[in-house]
Amino acid sequence: MPEGHRFPMEKYAAFRRQAQQRLFSLPGVGFHPSPLSTVRDLESTHDRSYIQRYLVGNVTAQEKRESGFDWNEQHVNRTLSSVGGTVAATHAVLQSDSSVGAHLAGGTHHAFQARMEGFCIFSDIAVAANVALRDYPDKVRKILIVDLDTHQGNGNAVLFQDDSRVFTFSMHCDANYFSKKQASDLDVEVKAGTGDAGYLSLLERYLPLVFEAQAPDLVFFQAGVDVHASDRLGKLALTRAGLQRRNLRLFQFVEAYGSKLVVTAGGGYPSDSDPSSGPYADIINAHADVYVGAAEFFGGGSKMVPLLR
Template structure:
């Protein structure tokens, strides 16, 4: 993509490193399942420890983030995006050796339970955002390489796909007259969301946007509604310009009532698997732009952390901490828009706000 002489964005980062600078009324609800730890062999490249470590840092540095244990997704919920045979095989531990190699994890009861709860965390985050909170989170998730009938790339079940379908079903039960809930999945993990793209390839009610490394995993890409292929070594300026064009295109083609955002840390320059060169400031500007896009349209947003494989785990965690700081700032805007009493009523199903196509 050619560089614009007058790019429509400016790299302006305002951090609230001191949690007391964020309004005490501000709170982002986040859901976790890090207590289900996979027994991985020594030297395995999946950073299992980062999830508990992220929760520890949030508790100390950003106590406004309210953390809740994720509930497991049921068979029926998983079946909204996955085949019954695949769900049964994950549950019973009867996946073939080839299927497990593609996922990248050995089977264990903890693996199956963690996969269910990772989906459950995104389900709960979406419900919370839709109830009036506006912004909410999964401390893990972003398992976008999982297809309907198989997993891949450290992804067992596809949390965003299940959540999109379930939110549509729940919306249809309570807001039939407003039409179907349209969901935009904005996937900014450095790897293409191939499983998500395939699941929704014939579904006009879900828009899949993926910005990813052109030469990175998966090497056989699927077709999202909008794919932005980035060259190795892509830095802040080119990335943010590409993101602006992508959001403009999304705006022209789709009007979502919910955004599910995969806020991958792996585009960072210190990531072992990323191959891009974004700085901390660039990634924070990315998060701010996506959340601002949703806020300007009054569209609730649930985000998942997705990938992050920093040579130094604390580097990955720092990217994710910036994402939560940014989310807290946008949560303040939502809380000013929706009085606490209205949010409580929405959470109980009474007087739930109609976010779909809400006026800016």
């Protein structure tokens, strides 16, 4: 990434290291490098010509502006591993007795079938969901996407708008739309400035309804931490403890319904990249907490599939 770019790419290495340190002694937790997504898997979700244009660098200036990224071969590999890791985590959990598989990247919920937007080229969750439906028809009939990023999961909303097998639930800040608002199966808007109590109250109102109505076989958790008060883009005011309670509540519902869970990262934009600063540490801690919390809650049997950098 160019120096000074507003996307905090360095955070992935930082919170991956923290997650590894905190989970090193927990039995059953393994870290593996993300594989690159196959074109066949990408085509389960995205337009073939769009995929090929991106892979060879035929990207327009407007697309670069909308995605927030320039094009280079390293970023192609990063994009493919961002999808491939979520697909690998999905295979890992569906082929084992584990309750949770996780990817320390992904969460690219602004990508559309043939359009990039908001740091998202392809939708890793959508691709992984379609791969699960394709490859595990006896195990996966109903999928729930729980998107708790501060931004709406607009790309996934559109990608699954005509597929009753996948239910999209997005709970996001009402002041954080940067493009046209889309219609998820359930959208819950959170007022800017909301803290732990108000946020968790809303989650407690809607999460039980969604699980009861869907009884999902597989849940994807877009675990954006840009709802944290230290996030420079989030416009919400959750604390680290509030985020931990958010994560725990989802884990409890997954366990109660006997669902399989795939965790991905999401937004998290510290106000600076100084590792010694409080806001930077807040975002790194919040990201790592998601994975540590999942592994500890589900008994250490999860397969952690990170993006290694």
